Amino acid sequence: MARRNEHTKGELKALALDAVLVIAERDGPQVVSARKVAQEIGYAPGMLYHLFENIDDLILQANTRTVSALTDDLVRATKRQSADKAVLTMALRYLQLAQKNGRRWQLLFEHTMRNGVAVPSWYQAQTAKLFGLVEQQLVRMCPQKKSVEIQLAARAVWSAVHGVCLLSVTGKLNVGGAVKEARLVESLVQNYLHGWKSID
Amino acid sequence: MARRNEHTKGELKALALDAVLVIAERDGPQVVSARKVAQEIGYAPGMLYHLFENIDDLILQANTRTVSALTDDLVRATKRQSADKAVLTMALRYLQLAQKNGRRWQLLFEHTMRNGVAVPSWYQAQTAKLFGLVEQQLVRMCPQKKSVEIQLAARAVWSAVHGVCLLSVTGKLNVGGAVKEARLVESLVQNYLHGWKSID
DNA sequence: ATCTCTATTAAACACTGTTCATCATAATTA
DNA sequence: TAATTATGATGAACAGTGTTTAATAGAGAT
Structure with missing residues (x-):
């Protein structure tokens, strides 16, 4: 045939x-x-x-859908929210989605390039969009801060949230019993932003 | 034979x-x-x-060596340091080691269970030790805080640092050009702790 | 020298990702 | 309508994976 x-x-x-x-x-x-x-x-x-191109390309493109759906969701969910609230909402929603339909996010989190090739730039651009969303809110929050500081803080807070989501989804965080991941994210975002705003 | x-x-x-x-x-x-x-x-x-047992068991046990070496290194490096300094030192050293001999840490970061089985408890115990090191310093820093808050903060800060290290080693952080990972970690730890200490 | 026991092996099975010559058939031409 | 061309899709093959297991080489005991 x-x-x-x-x-x-x-x-x-x-x-x-x-x-x-x-x-x-x-x-x-x-x-x-x-x-x-x-x-x-x-x-x-x-x-x-x-x-x-290969199986990595296929899976990466599928994962792009997951990330893209997340991005849309975050934009929708933070409409008309204060900057502080928006960052926290995004972080919590990231965690929530990751935990909800876990397997789809496992595919995202646990995938690694089969031949050790670098992640393609169009894929990085997708995750850059997420950083961008955080940056938007940080600018609203502290318009006086320099652009480079905004970028740094956005990457810091999002990497941190990502770390919690990753450890949660891959089951590497259940080491001490009764610590809920949502409270981790809350503590992370609120305390980091509190410290960040008070400096300089 | x-x-x-x-x-x-x-x-x-x-x-x-x-x-x-x-x-x-x-x-x-x-x-x-x-x-x-x-x-x-x-x-x-x-x-x-x-x-x-299987290839996962083999790799996990090898990774335990890497983590174990890290733990020893962190204990050595933070002897006679103030609590604040110690947490930052640990975080930066985690990043430094991860970036230095990257492939060994890639094996750690990029490994995922071949059959979707849960990570064995003896492996989780190893990473719990890392949380423990941070907890020690946080107790020194704020003896008045409740145990559950110490645990939460330790997990938060370490997950965050882990997030940065992971994205760095897997090459998913080079999206905005001139942001050095070390500065991310610094910002993360210092601002989070600053905020954490000032609360409650 | 023989025997026993076991550490080690080679081979097999069921999977991967990937390539490519081949062919059936849709589209085009005569 | 009939012949031809172009191509979407295939199936088989290759080299690699993790894993199991019957067979055996050879060290140690008798």
Whole structure:
């Protein structure tokens, strides 16, 4: 069989990306493989390599959807909030989403480049957008601060929140019993911002 | 060939763990595999399964060495330092080590359980030690704070630092150009602690 | 010298990611 | 309508993974 022409290249790509997320959520992130994705959409594995560079490219593009959905959600959720409140809302919502549909985020957090290749720049740009959202709020919060300080603080606070989310999703944080992750994030954001604002 | 009896079980385990770290540093973390490790120490792959449960167990035990070395280093480096200084020193040193011999830490940061199994408790205990070190300093810093608050703050600050180290080692932080990771960690620790101390 | 026991192996199984010659069939041309 | 071209899709193959297990080489005991 060949030359079915049932779908355009774009449709096929969308189908494959859907399949990645479906498999990750249904069977776990470890189950995602070229053969499994191909099977899920009713094609041969080789076909995927006409659409994607390799399996990393495929998974990275699927993860972009997850991050993109997050970005949209954060923008929506922080409309008409004060800057302080907005940063905390974003952080908590990041954690909440990560914990809610955990497997989809496991795919994001636990994925590593198969051949040690560097993460492509278009993917980094996506996460840069997240930093950007935080920067926006920090500018509103402290308009007098220099741009470089805003950038630094945004990266600091978001890396920190990311650290908590990551350890939470990968189950490496349950070491002392009754410490809720949400309280960690709250403490982190509030105390950091409190300190940051009072300096300089 | 069989029954060489050149090494005891303990010696063999040590050899294998050494080999994991050597391969990770020499050829990159992705190259670490059962066959490669076996070849490195001159044995058949199957032999490893008499010493370790599976490849995750092997790598986890190797990573324990890395973490253990870190713990010792942090204890040594913070002798006779004030509490404030000690926390910052630990954080910066964590980052420094992670960046210095990056591949060894890549093995730590980028490893994920092959079958989605939970991280074993003896491994979590190791990272709990790190939290413990921070807790010690926080107690010295604010003896009046409740134990649960100390625990929470220690987890928060260490998760945050971990987040920066992770994003740095995996190359996901170079999004805005001239922001040095060390300054991120500094800002994070100092501002968080400043805020934390001033509250309650 | 024989026997026992076991540390070690080689081979096999079921998976990966990836490439590529081949072919069926849609689209184009005659 | 018939022949031709172009290409979407395949299936088989290659090299690698983790893991299991029956077979065995050889050290130590008899």
